[in-house]
Amino acid sequence: MRIARRALLRSGIAVGATGLSGLRMPARAEVRTRPLRLGVLTDMSGPYSDIGGAGSVLATRMAVEDIGGRVRDLPIEVITGDHQNKPDIGAGIARRWIDTGGIDAILDMPTSSVALAVQQVTREKGIATIFATAAIESLTNEECSPTSVQYVYDTYSIANVTAKASIAEGGDTWFFVTSDNGVGHFMAKTVSDTVIASGGKVLGSVKAPLGTSDFSSFLLQAQASRAKIVAFANAGTDTITSIKQAQEFGLVAGGQRLVGLLLFLSDIHGLGVAAAQGSLFTTSFYWDADEETRAWSKRYFARTNRMPNDTHAGLYSGVTHYLKAVQAAGPVGSDAIRWMKANEVRDFYARPGRIGRNGRMYKDMYLVEVKKPSQSKYPWDYLRVVRTSPAGDSFRPEADSKCKLQG
Template sequence: MRTTLLAAALAVALPGMAWQGVARAQQAPATTSQKISDGVVRLGFLLDMSGPYADVTGPGSAAAARMAVEDFGGKVLGAPVEVVVADHQNKPDIAAATARAWFDTGGVDAILDVAASATALAAADIARAKNKVIVFNGPGAVRLTNEACSPVSVHWAYDTYALANSTALATVKAGGESWFFVTADYAFGQDLERDASAVVKANGGKVLGSVRVPLNNPDFSSFLLQAQGSGAKVVGLANAGADTTNSIKQAAEFGLTQGGQKLAGLLVYISDVHSLGLKATQGMLLTEGFYWDLNDETRAWSKRYFERVGKMPNMSQAGVYSTVTHYLKAVQKAGADETAAVMTAMREAPVDDFYARGGRIREDGRMIHDMYLFEVKKPDESKGPWDLYKLVATVPGDQAFQPLSASRCPLVKK
């Protein structure tokens, strides 16, 4: 009954997203390519538009998607391309119901991002059942390419294994051998704590404890006191978005770093550092899959994005642009929007753009590309509001991400 009510509510709440899109598709001119199922290529984005991840996905990811469609010319195989956006409110049941409605009656051909891991896992189940392409840039749970992998899913920007394998390893090697985790209590946080703990222990370190924190929790005082009392050299923040910025702010208020403990932000976006300021974040090590100031290509695209959005893009938002472009190229190559043909074309073609060079999609759905270990600059090192990072190391994709030999994906042949 709950699912039925949600679907009915969505039919009322999302007329401009799914239902009006169907009307436009039915009115498509007769000259539109017959290889496109309903005359329109419709791309869905299930994002956090108003919650704790709105700043790191949300309107910025939607803007990146629209940029990609415009740069592609607005059409593929003669058919118009539309971007459909919905706010899942960080609720898996809403994400699942929206994905089902989009695929069943909304004319959506593919979902090319779902913000947050729990909602992504819910939408992934629907995409698998409906045999529709789904790609992830916002979520990080590595189980998306392990137990939850499928022939129709791709994990694009980053995952918890790559973050842990870069940030945690560098922190342990720098002397941070004892850890305490402050962990967001849902799929992403749990995976990130598990992967980082494994790296710490494998390199001679110890995990002294952890505490689970509800999503979008405003008060971290009791959790930070536990971290402070643990005596751990490193307090690992296995969270994201507003939870990360709130925990870093309150850690400064409690004097964690002044007392000798070091914060390790296991998922920190450029928007988080910009919001917190260099004084609060200087010296922090973090891992990203993209930075606007890496080279001429990243600077040129990011300047265009900034002119539209008013801030520099993060790795998930830049990843959305890369994903949309790759998907549309695959439709063009396949000569149709049929799922199997498009997935084959996506897997066969390398990802060569400003986001990734020589990227490739493995059989488990993981898009392999280089990751980057950065250190946050000191205030006197920065030349401007968004000049925030200095590159410490480039981690090759085949070293950054989980090896296939360790995969739990049933699609991987061993």
């Protein structure tokens, strides 16, 4: 024992009065060999499959391929799950992936109720989470998590950009056709509050069941209101159906303007420019904006025969930023997200972008208008940018967030 004590003293290690029994030797660091696993949890066949679905899986795979398929010398695997727009199914898949599947990050998640349910699981388990398609702002407000990022848009930015820019363009009276679910109600209220605060008026609102095929009674009420703006607080196939029927009922011909609060490029493609012309919506990305956006989008198109929505471009950017974080800080969820917050994003999607302490990605947003058929010169040439809204004007100021995270 004396020999051991002398050896330790010569090496500069202090030994307490109680002897070697109190000395804790460092444990050997675990060498990880299993793959880095990314789970795309999305809507594969339901009303939101065009904004998430197979396109989100491809965007994730493209990000993995472009980084070389490995990080920290670990192969990267991408797995998929269909949450069927049901919170219990989404949370169940997430928990199973974490408990038995060795998942490191969960991605995408259209349907805000699913996203909130999954975030409870990933917060508890410390798993990195990147929301690309979930809109509800509470994900980075009162329900924020140290391991989550909301990357593309939220209900506040949609309301703020769409309402203020539309009112600036003369649309000062509004009528809402609202999906009768949580995010529809939340979105309609948020936009209504912004309209009123900006000097506009709300002339009425009706609630439509999720998945309805007949909007006639709701559109007749909107038409009778004579509101300058008829806003659809819905998404996916509901938005496509409501805008198509609004054209058939003559709302646009009668001088009313249509606003989709969660409208996407794929919706315009499904509607056709003739049916959607003049509609306004907010987006974080347009494929035809410049050479960089076109270059990435054409690669995506080559594998899908479709141009990407902002959700797909944003998810690619978010996954790329996350993989860089894993390379720099390791695969532990909180460490990776902390690195993502500390480092600026600068790519074809964000120029630049930054992630706040609350997990909100801050970047410029755009109010766009659907072109007339005579203005569309080539395939997928559907939109013109009406107004650019800087990041600081688009999202809720970070100082006003109810998120209690300090970093």
